[in-house]
Amino acid sequence: MALIDDILDVSKVDAGQLRLHEEWIDVGHAVRSCIHLMDIHAARASVRLESAVPDDLRLWADDRRVRQILLNLVSNAVKFTPEGGRVRVSARAGSDGTALVVSDAGIGMSEKDIPIALSRFGQIDSSLSRKHTGTGLGLSLTKGLAELHGGTIDIVSKPGVGTTVTVNFPSERTARFREAA
Secondary structure (H helix, E strand, C coil), rough: CHHHHHHHHHHHHHCCCCCCCCEEEHHHHHHHHHHHHHHHHHHHCCCCCECCCCCEEEEEEEEHHHHHHHHHHHHHHHHHHCCEEEEEEEEEEEEEEEEECCCCCCCCCHHHHHHHHHHHCCCCCHHHCCCCCCCHHHHHHHHHHHHHHHCCEEEECCCCCCCEEEEEEEEEHHEEHHHHC
């Protein structure tokens, strides 16, 4: 069912038919709920999940889609992090907007493989990644959802060291609780 939903969402994004239901969302709450959903998967993989999000950070966004972005990124990070490793989810706000960051100490990828990972059904062909199942839609969908919000996705990765994915939302979407109330 999740695969079908992802395919439909990618198709809607491509066709310009996915509509955002925007509201002020509590970024910390979104991150905590995603961490909670991924806890069991991380525990099974013996991967530690950590988060660091300001308590007062709010984002003008589609809550469901932001959670979808986070779940895709955290799921990938857990999947490709070896036993005993850690995945860290953080958020920060500045004059240039809000950044959601997911970092892992996983298998990583080369710079030339990043465009492949971002493409629809793109999967890196390596002995390390072959043992992990997936459709190759998560990063492509995440990129599309970020762009629908006027944002971008940035990936920094190194084989054997890990990957950091940053989703940047523009400054007009950022507020602190006291400003947005």
